[in-house]
Amino acid sequence: MSTLARKQGVGAVIWDYLTTVDHKKIAILYLIAGGFFFLLGGLEAMIIRIQLAVPNNDFISAGFYNEVLTMHGTTMIFLAAMPLVFAMMNAVVPIQIGARDVAFPFLNSLGFWLFFFGGVFLNLSWFLGGAPDAGWTSYASLSLASPTHGIDFYVLGLQISGLGTLIGGINFLVTIINMRAPGMTYMRMPMFTWATFVTSALILFAFPPLTVALIFMMMDRLFGGNFFDPALGGNTIIWEHLFWIFGHPEVYILVLPAFGIFSEIFATFSRKRLFGYSSMVFATVLIGFLGFMVWAHHMFTVGLGPIANAIFAVATMAIAVPTGIKIFNWLLTMWGGSIRFTTPMMYAVAFIPSFVIGGVTGVMNAAAAADYQYHDSYFVVAHFHYVIVGGVVFALLAGAHYWWPKMFGKMLDEKLGKVTFWLFFIGFHLTFFIQHFLGLMGMPRRVFTFLPGQGLETGNLISTIGAFFMAAGTIVLLANVVITTVKGKRVGNDPWEDGRTLEWAVSSPAPEYNFAQTPLVRGLDAYWIEKMEGKKGLTPAEPLGDIHMPNPTILPFVMSLGLFISALGFLFHNDYGWGLPVGIIGLLITLVAMFFRSIIDDHGFHIPKEEVMEAEKKGAGA
Amino acid sequence: MANHTHVQNPKVDVAYRRKKNAEEMKHQIISFTLMIFLTLIAFFAVGYEGFSAWFSVPFILLLAVVQVIFQLYYFMHMSHKGHELPALFLYGGAAVAFITIWAFLTIVWI
Ligand code: HEM
Numbered sequence: 001m002s003t004l005a006r007k008q009g010v011g012a013v014i015w016d017y018l019t020t021v022d023h024k025k026i027a028i029l030y031l032i033a034g035g036f037f038f039l040l041g042g043l044e045a046m047i048i049r050i051q052l053a054v055p056n057n058d059f060i061s062a063g064f065y066n067e068v069l070t071m072h073g074t075t076m077i078f079l080a081a082m083p084l085v086f087a088m089m090n091a092v093v094p095i096q097i098g099a100r101d102v103a104f105p106f107l108n109s110l111g112f113w114l115f116f117f118g119g120v121f122l123n124l125s126w127f128l129g130g131a132p133d134a135g136w137t138s139y140a141s142l143s144l145a146s147p148t149h150g151i152d153f154y155v156l157g158l159q160i161s162g163l164g165t166l167i168g169g170i171n172f173l174v175t176i177i178n179m180r181a182p183g184m185t186y187m188r189m190p191m192f193t194w195a196t197f198v199t200s201a202l203i204l205f206a207f208p209p210l211t212v213a214l215i216f217m218m219m220d221r222l223f224g225g226n227f228f229d230p231a232l233g234g235n236t237i238i239w240e241h242l243f244w245i246f247g248h249p250e251v252y253i254l255v256l257p258a259f260g261i262f263s264e265i266f267a268t269f270s271r272k273r274l275f276g277y278s279s280m281v282f283a284t285v286l287i288g289f290l291g292f293m294v295w296a297h298h299m300f301t302v303g304l305g306p307i308a309n310a311i312f313a314v315a316t317m318a319i320a321v322p323t324g325i326k327i328f329n330w331l332l333t334m335w336g337g338s339i340r341f342t343t344p345m346m347y348a349v350a351f352i353p354s355f356v357i358g359g360v361t362g363v364m365n366a367a368a369a370a371d372y373q374y375h376d377s378y379f380v381v382a383h384f385h386y387v388i389v390g391g392v393v394f395a396l397l398a399g400a401h402y403w404w405p406k407m408f409g410k411m412l413d414e415k416l417g418k419v420t421f422w423l424f425f426i427g428f429h430l431t432f433f434i435q436h437f438l439g440l441m442g443m444p445r446r447v448f449t450f451l452p453g454q455g456l457e458t459g460n461l462i463s464t465i466g467a468f469f470m471a472a473g474t475i476v477l478l479a480n481v482v483i484t485t486v487k488g489k490r491v492g493n494d495p496w497e498d499g500r501t502l503e504w505a506v507s508s509p510a511p512e513y514n515f516a517q518t519p520l521v522r523g524l525d526a527y528w529i530e531k532m533e534g535k536k537g538l539t540p541a542e543p544l545g546d547i548h549m550p551n552p553t554i555l556p557f558v559m560s561l562g563l564f565i566s567a568l569g570f571l572f573h574n575d576y577g578w579g580l581p582v583g584i585i586g587l588l589i590t591l592v593a594m595f596f597r598s599i600i601d602d603h604g605f606h607i608p609k610e611e612v613m614e615a616e617k618k619g620a621g622a
Numbered sequence: 623m624a625n626h627t628h629v630q631n632p633k634v635d636v637a638y639r640r641k642k643n644a645e646e647m648k649h650q651i652i653s654f655t656l657m658i659f660l661t662l663i664a665f666f667a668v669g670y671e672g673f674s675a676w677f678s679v680p681f682i683l684l685l686a687v688v689q690v691i692f693q694l695y696y697f698m699h700m701s702h703k704g705h706e707l708p709a710l711f712l713y714g715g716a717a718v719a720f721i722t723i724w725a726f727l728t729i730v731w732i
């Protein structure tokens with residue numbers, strides 16, 4: 001069954017990826033799908049910025065602008081940032097804890113395919129009557145009035161992909177709790193693993209409110225319910241509460257892994273142990289907990305009253321404290337280290353001032369009285385792009401460069417990487433810094449154009465120019481990927497030479513089974529400890545033996561496809577006769593696939609010891 | 623990883639397990655009886671005319687909480703070793719949900 005040395009045809013490769021349950025291949029699937037949606041969301045961003053480049057522009061119509069804007073936000077959060085975070089987690093976390101796989105390989109694949117089909121479903125709206133147009137927050141008072149099926153695509157697409165995210169989160173929780181190698185205590189886990197752990201817990205608790213909100217919305221829009229319609233006794237504010245009870249933890253679901261990625265990079269390229277490791281763990285857990293107590297800061301202007309606003313304002317500001325702890329720890333990690341400015345490290349260093357600006361405007365927004373000015377203006381747009389681009393996107397780009405050799409066995413070109421960095425860094429600040437002032441000057445958020453003579457022209461033009469810089473950076477990155485894939489040289493286990501954690505102890509890419517022998521972990525930065533003692537490899541915790549592996553399966557793909565078909569049917573069930581039967585058939589496909597999953601006794605297979613030894617000799621463990 | 627659980631002397635194992643199982647069975651029967659008893663009380667509290675809703679609603683909610691605890695600890699084995707983390711997550715989730723609802727009842731809607 002070992003696929004190590006076999007040449008395969010295109011069909012076989014595609015089948016391999018459709019049925020894989022290997023976390024390393026699922027990481028690549030997440031990377032490709034998330035990367036594709038990132039490009040799509042980027043294209044939408046460019047359309048937005050071109051439309052806003054000059055006053056009274058008619059590049060696109062007002063209605064189409066609303067669709068592009070909504071799809072930009074929704075795509076970037078749910079279909080680009082989330083899956084790219086999952087790509088990093090899948091690529092690295094199991095190896096970082098010394099495991100051979102995740103706890104539930106089947107669910108891992110199911111999570112991916114649900115996300116993928118949900119994303120495709122959402123984007124089908126472009127071709128089937130119009131995309132959602134009520135903003136990524138889709139407030140009920142607006143979205144219930146939307147005449148096209150766009151919102152229905154939003155509701156059902158996010159329901160399916162959200163299910164995938166929830167499954168993925170549960171899988172990582174169980175993996176980190178149960179699959180750690182001997183000696184890998186909680187307080188020896190690498191910071192990225194800790195971030196993944198807390199993030200997964202946030203997913204576990206934050207996604208159910210979204211699920212409930214989406215079900216309510218689905219009932220209202222498709223099945224004659226009235227949860228949100230005040231004329232029929234509903235309450236439109238409930239959507240906002242449910243959305244933000246999910247939505248604020250969601251921003252931490254994105255940014256905590258980013259923190260984790262940067263923690264790894266700072267330590268590696270400062271050639272120093274992460275400063276204040278235990279306070280980092282503490283701060284991560286505290287941020288995760290506080291993240292659930294602040295949702296109403298998105299609703300200061302709804303009219304909750306002074307007491308609610310004051311309490312939520314103070315709770316929000318409290319989050320700045322653990323965040324500050326982290327910033328100082330990163331600075332002190334660099335302090336006195338022997339720093340190497342590789343591409344990932346440049347992103348990490350640039351992240352600190354960028355993210356601090358976003359944090360400061362966050363605290364400004366959190367002052368409830370002042371937020372009456374900022375709310376729904378470009379100031380808020382500037383705030384969240386500083387935290388999301390300056391934090392999450394920088395981290396994803398840094399992580400992609402950092403772990404690319406571990407995922408694909410080849411180093412991305414450093415020169416092109418730095419070109420990408422500078423273009424992206426300059427473009428980012430050009431685009432978003434000026435938006436603070438546009439907002440303070442009164443430019444409202446989510447408008448499709450503005451008038452001349454109000455002092456908004458220069459700022460908007462600068463912002464658009466910045467966007468083109470970021471686009472150029474992205475194109476250079478794509479070129480880099482192509483060039484590396486075609487011409488790049490294969491690298492060994494530890495291509496950065498300063499790797500500290502377990503993933504750098506195995507070959508690049510890691511063999512199917514990750515570790516020929518489960519390692520014994522003897523402290524934080526387990527691989528670094530072995531290197532400092534002059535050892536080449538890890539201390540094994542078990543004798544060499546046959547390795548048990550899960551079988552590949554197509555069932556997760558079929559289950560997700562069934563839900564996809566079902567959603568399509570129910571979406572149109574009020575318009576066409578075929579809607580209801582198709583909806584039911586889709587559900588049946590999923591149920592039959594689940595039935596087969598239950599009755600087929602799948603024990604997996606074993607890679608014999610001899611084959612493992614041969615693979616290790618060939619370079620797997622070189 | 624966990625292939626060192628079957629190494630004890632099987633005879634000792636069986637005797638020990640029997641005793642343990644019997645003990646557990648006893649607990650389960652006791653809590654099962656208690657649960658039926660609590661259910662009967664709940665029905666009685668609702669049916670009895672002398673109690674106003676202000677008493678019986680909080681009262682049966684309290685009984686419900688007790689039932690959940692019985693369920694978790696005696697039937698779903700949360701008292702056993704190795705369930706600390708699930709317990710932590712359960713209570714963590716319950717705490718977050720409680721604070722959220724509490725916020726609604728005290729500052730958001732009133
Ligand atoms: C010190 C930490 C932070 C504070 C105090 C803070 C505070 C706030 C406040 C009060 C708002 C509402 C502004 C308004 O709509 O009037 C807001 C919006 C937002 N924040 Fe933050 N924030 C912080 C960190 C973050 C992070 C780390 C992220 C994401 C990674 C983030 C993402 C967002 C987003 C996406 C919005 C806009 C949501 C929307 O209306 O579409 N924030 N923030």
Ligand SMILES: [Cu+2]
Nearest residue numbers: 247248297298
């Ligand atoms: Cu928030």
